[in-house]
Every structure is written in C-alpha cells, then in structure tokens.
Amino acid sequence: xxxxVRRFDAILMMGLGMAIGSALAxxxxxxxxxxxxxxxxxxxxxLVPVRGADGDSVRxxxxxxxxxxxxxxxxxxxxxxxxxxxxxxxxxxxxxxxxGVVQLVLQADGSALVTLHDVVAAQAQETRRFALxxxxxxxxxxxxxxxxxxxxxxxxxxxxxxAATRVLFVxxxxxxxxxxxxxxxxxxxxxxxxxxxxxxxxxxxIAFARMRDDGTSVVVHxxxxxxxxxxxxxxxxxxxxxxxxxxxxxxxxxxxxGTDLYVVPVGAWDEPPLRVTVGRGSTNAQPTFxxxxxxxxxxxxxxxxxxIYLTDADGANPELxxxxxxxxxxxxxxxxxxPDGRFVAFSTQIDGRFQIATISLRDRAVRQYxxxxxxxxxxxxxxxxxxxxxxxxxxxxxxxxxxxxSGRVRQLTRGAAARMGAWSPRLLSVP
Amino acid sequence: xxxRSLRQLVWxxxxxxxxxxxxxxxxxxxxxxxxxxxxxxxxxxxQSAERTRDSLRAVSLDSSLAQIALLLRATNDTxxxxxxxxVRLRGDVREDLQNVRAQLIAIQELxxxxxxxxxxxxxxxxxDALEKSTAPIAGAATGRDTARTSxxxxxxxxxxxxxxxxxxxxxxGASARSAFGxxxxxxxxxxxxxxxxxxxxxAYTAEGNAxxxxxxxxxxxxxxxxxERAPTALYKRATALRLAGKAEPARTLYRQIIQRxxxxxxxxxxxxxxxxxxxx
Numbered sequence: 001x002x003x004x005v006r007r008f009d010a011i012l013m014m015g016l017g018m019a020i021g022s023a024l025a026x027x028x029x030x031x032x033x034x035x036x037x038x039x040x041x042x043x044x045x046x047l048v049p050v051r052g053a054d055g056d057s058v059r060x061x062x063x064x065x066x067x068x069x070x071x072x073x074x075x076x077x078x079x080x081x082x083x084x085x086x087x088x089x090x091x092x093x094x095x096x097x098x099x100g101v102v103q104l105v106l107q108a109d110g111s112a113l114v115t116l117h118d119v120v121a122a123q124a125q126e127t128r129r130f131a132l133x134x135x136x137x138x139x140x141x142x143x144x145x146x147x148x149x150x151x152x153x154x155x156x157x158x159x160x161x162x163a164a165t166r167v168l169f170v171x172x173x174x175x176x177x178x179x180x181x182x183x184x185x186x187x188x189x190x191x192x193x194x195x196x197x198x199x200x201x202x203x204x205x206i207a208f209a210r211m212r213d214d215g216t217s218v219v220v221h222x223x224x225x226x227x228x229x230x231x232x233x234x235x236x237x238x239x240x241x242x243x244x245x246x247x248x249x250x251x252x253x254x255x256x257x258g259t260d261l262y263v264v265p266v267g268a269w270d271e272p273p274l275r276v277t278v279g280r281g282s283t284n285a286q287p288t289f290x291x292x293x294x295x296x297x298x299x300x301x302x303x304x305x306x307x308i309y310l311t312d313a314d315g316a317n318p319e320l321x322x323x324x325x326x327x328x329x330x331x332x333x334x335x336x337x338x339p340d341g342r343f344v345a346f347s348t349q350i351d352g353r354f355q356i357a358t359i360s361l362r363d364r365a366v367r368q369y370x371x372x373x374x375x376x377x378x379x380x381x382x383x384x385x386x387x388x389x390x391x392x393x394x395x396x397x398x399x400x401x402x403x404x405x406s407g408r409v410r411q412l413t414r415g416a417a418a419r420m421g422a423w424s425p426r427l428l429s430v431p
Numbered sequence: 432x433x434x435r436s437l438r439q440l441v442w443x444x445x446x447x448x449x450x451x452x453x454x455x456x457x458x459x460x461x462x463x464x465x466x467x468x469x470x471x472x473x474x475x476x477x478q479s480a481e482r483t484r485d486s487l488r489a490v491s492l493d494s495s496l497a498q499i500a501l502l503l504r505a506t507n508d509t510x511x512x513x514x515x516x517x518v519r520l521r522g523d524v525r526e527d528l529q530n531v532r533a534q535l536i537a538i539q540e541l542x543x544x545x546x547x548x549x550x551x552x553x554x555x556x557x558x559d560a561l562e563k564s565t566a567p568i569a570g571a572a573t574g575r576d577t578a579r580t581s582x583x584x585x586x587x588x589x590x591x592x593x594x595x596x597x598x599x600x601x602x603x604g605a606s607a608r609s610a611f612g613x614x615x616x617x618x619x620x621x622x623x624x625x626x627x628x629x630x631x632x633x634a635y636t637a638e639g640n641a642x643x644x645x646x647x648x649x650x651x652x653x654x655x656x657x658x659e660r661a662p663t664a665l666y667k668r669a670t671a672l673r674l675a676g677k678a679e680p681a682r683t684l685y686r687q688i689i690q691r692x693x694x695x696x697x698x699x700x701x702x703x704x705x706x707x708x709x710x711x
Contacts, residue, residue, distance in 0.1 A: 272703075274703060275699075275700060275703055276700075278696040278699045278700065304534065314666075314667075314670045314700075315666075315696070315700045316663050316666055316667060316670075316697065316700075317663065318696070319547075320547075361600060362597075362600055362601060
C-alpha cells in the first residue's frame, strides 16, 4: 500500500510538473501555511482534478471564480488530469504551497460532493453535497457551480465569495445581464429599452428607468414572471431607482425642470411617494442607501456643480460629502454605498476625465483607483471589495471589475459598448 | 292766271321752301350725322381714355394693394419678430432668474459648507492651542529639571463638537454623547450648543433609544428655537411619531414646523404630511 502511494506521489509530481515549479520556488522554508486566514494574505488552494464528463468544466469554473475572488491563490489551476486515489498525501500538498485541497466528486444523481482538506491539520475540514440543477453548462447549472466556489471561499476565509452573482448593464439602449465571470452574456428577456438598472436585494426583481415619448418612468420587473409595474410618480421624468437594503423601499428621482428624490414602499406603487430632498429646481438623482437604510447618498447640482451629498432617509440633515475645497469645481456623480457601509464609490472628474474613487465615511479620505481612459458608473459587489464600472480604456465602453484591495482589474464584457453596470446580490437560485 | 296756276304759285314757295328745307335738312342731317359720328368717336375716345384711365387706376390700385400687402406682411413679420423676441427675452429673464435662484441656493449651500469648514478649522486651532499649552517648553528638556508644562487645558467647543461628530460617524453613540455633553456643560453659551444638543439626540437615535432621542429633540426646539436645528428637531419628532402610527400628533408637529419655520427645508418636507399628498 505504501509503495502504491509512493508511486502515485511520483505520478502526481510528474503530472504537476513544471506548472508548479514556480510555486515551489516561491515557497520560503520555515513559513507556516495553514487555514488560519489572515486578511490581505492569499492562502494557496489546490483543486484536485474532477472525474466525469463535466469534471474539467467544473474545476475550471471554480478555479477561475477563486482567482477572481482575489482572496485565495489557486495552485497550478491548469495542471494535469491526474486524479488521486487512496489516502491523501498532505505533506505533498504542503510542499506545493497549498493550505487547503478541494476534492470534488460528481455524483450519479447530478449533485457534487465537495470536501475541503486542511493540509496543515492533515484532515478533511468541511464536506457538503451541492445540487447541480438543470442541463449541464446551462445558466442554472453554472450558477450552482459558482455557488460551490463561493462556499469554498467562505470555508477558507470566512467570507462568502461573489461568484454566484450577475451584473445587469445597458447595451444599445437595452438591458443585458452577464455572469460575474463574464459568461452567459445575454439580453434580459422581456425588458427591452432601459436605463439605470438596480437589483432588489432578494435578486428576484429589478427596477430601471424606461424612456417614453414624453419622458421617462420607473419600472419594477419580476425576473421569473416578466411581470412589470410602473411606479406612479406623476412626473414626466422619473429615473435612477434604488432599493433600500432591506428591500422595503424604492428611492428614485422625479421632477420636470429639476428633480428631487422620493421614496415609495415596495409594492405600494400607486401610493404617493414621499419627498426626501428639497432641491428648489436643482437636479437631485442617483440615490444609494447606506446598509442600515437610514441614510442616502445622492448626486445633486444644488452647489452649481454636481457633487455627492448625504441625507437622512427622511430628508433631514442634507450635507456635502465629496468636496472639501471650495475652489475646485469638478463634476462628481454615480455614488454607490459599499455593503459594509464604510465607503461611497463615485465618479469624479480629474483633468477633464471621469475616474473611479471612493470616499471614507469615517474620515472623508478619498482614494482614486483608475487613471486610464474614462471610468464611471461604479457598483459594488456584495463582498464590499469588488466594483464593476464602465471604462473606455480599450476604445469602446466596456464593463470592468476592480479589486479595491489590490487595485487589479479585469474586463467583464466584450463586443458592443456596455455601460451602467449593476452588480446583483448573491443569487441563491436563477431568477 | 288760273287757280291751278295760282295754287301752283302758292305752293311754289312752299315747295321751294320745303325743297330748300329738304335740301337744308339733308345738309343738316349730314352735319348732324357728322356730329353724331364725331360725338360717337369722341365718346369712343372718351370711353377708350376712360378705360385706359381705369386700367391705369386698376394697375395703380393693384400696385397700392400689393404695397399694402407687402407692408402688412412686413408688419406681420415685425410683430412676429417682436413676439419671438419678447418670448425669448421672457425665457432669458426666466433662465436668468433661475440662474440667480440656483446661484442663491449654491451660495446658501456654500455658506453652510463654509460654516462647517470654519467649524473644523476652529476645532483644529483649538487642538493646536491645546497641544501647545501642554507641550514641553523648548529647551527645558535639555536641563536636569523635567520639562515644565502649563496647567492642563481642556478642549474648546469646536474641538469637542468635532470629536462628537467623529464618534457619531464611527457609530460610537456613547462616546459621541460624552463629547457633546462636555461641550454643553463647559460652553453652554457656545454657538455650537444647539448643534451639540442635536448631536446628542442623533446619538440616541443611532443607539436605538427613541424615547431619549425624542426628549432631546424637544429640548433643541425649546432651548434653541431660533437655531437652524430647531425645525429639523421638530421634523425628527414628527417623523418618529408618524412611523409609530401616531398620525394626529405627528400632523400637529408638522403644522407647527410650517407655521414657525415656513422658509426651512423641514417645512417643505412637512407639507406632504399635513394635506393632500402631492405627486412630484
């Protein structure tokens, strides 16, 4: 038995070959690797090759999700198809730099049995069975696989990943959606022309502004049924809807020559909306709720130029958030309150071009993230770490994803121009 | 001479006369005929001349009418132009007024921001003064004696207010209340006293203590009725009542805000809760 394990070790080492050489070279002697996650670190994870017809697809999707999460380092994700048998050789994985090993077995009933091994403790740490619904490689099936990656990330880091999410965006005036990894790019059925999409926190319905001949109206759309309700605002212009984090309120801008912010209870679409801002003819739009729902950040022109303001959700205590120097007059817009409540991301004009920045709610410190091209429309992922935004850096406007901790970016959409990305909450089922 | 001859003699002059007359009549007739022709020619000439004059008059009239039409068109164009100018001017004036209004609002906002900035600067100055008063005197540390320090100083009102605000932002309600309370205790006549009291109410709200918050909001309105915080404090009280289902007491408070502070933003917001709700 021991000889067989040794032979397997040799085969596995050969299979991994040069691909892991760099990982081994980077490994400093004496460094302890374990599943005690430290923020800022990226523990190594080895994904054992998966047997079965869809094994490679599953492994590839999960490896990519973990890489896009930026919290774990996937060791040799493209290495050979050698599937270990028998007892796990933890010291070998330790030598590869893995703190954990993920073993996934596709079951006959279509589910997947996933085990996370703690390499340091040399034992299985977590095991769970996941249903993989729908035809293989269908949107529902892929979403379920993304869900596995999110749970693995949570097992290791304590924070659930955001792979099982989607991004709504506007392309050619119509509403589209795309998976967080850039797959399944398609128009949202039954919606057509739309602007400024926003997700309900339950991920089952969305709101957006729809152009009419005589203005715009706010529409709430159920993704599963396609049922739509127009919010009765009574104003020719109604736009930039945003749901409160508890899903009970919908905020939007409405007016004619100027716009003010209003809120209406979700479902009570025929009730008169409650006024939140007193703009006196200025433009007040793009509301975004604080995670506790008690405050709202929004764009306003009441200073003569666009700035980001904060207000209590009942309209009291409006205050300027973004500008501290009275002499500078840039244009700031597109506020997005981070899910952890610590930052507001926004677009700010720097040297005549929009760039993505965040401002700390605690000390008002501003941090700029982009410099290349025109960058706008930030929207937070549910992890409060990643942002999707529109960038013209490749010549056409496309959606990109930014990791605010490392500053790394990746392109999400390709093809025709895309803008106004809105990152979904974590989706437990396909809407 | 026979009768017959006599008759002939009698008739002879008559015949002669008649013949002469006839001859004369024929001549006259010719003359008359000539006159008639002449008259007719004259009439024709006159008719022709009249026609010529008429046509000339018609041409002249047409020309006059055309000129009048042109003048009318020009007048219309002028009137239309003036009307357009008036509309444009009216639009310009309205736009100018809107711009002036927007600038006024911007000035108001900037004034508010300036006040906040001044407040922050005051806090910084107080902080600097505090640091200087507690810092060792230069050169003293080089001697054998320990550094001399002045008597312990306390933070100024702006600094205390800033501390309270910072704590409130950090979500530390108790610390915020402590800073605001120190300001009110040490500087009760400070121009930041109303803000500090309001801040205490906000801290209670953040801590979920609605009863204490309501009480403090009420104190803001009672103790500092001329403060900018007063209408907002009343609005907060009214909103808390409304959300608690106490519609009538809430409405009473909203009406108070509108009556006492009609120019405030809180009054504009309160209006929607006292009458028929208006759509945007």
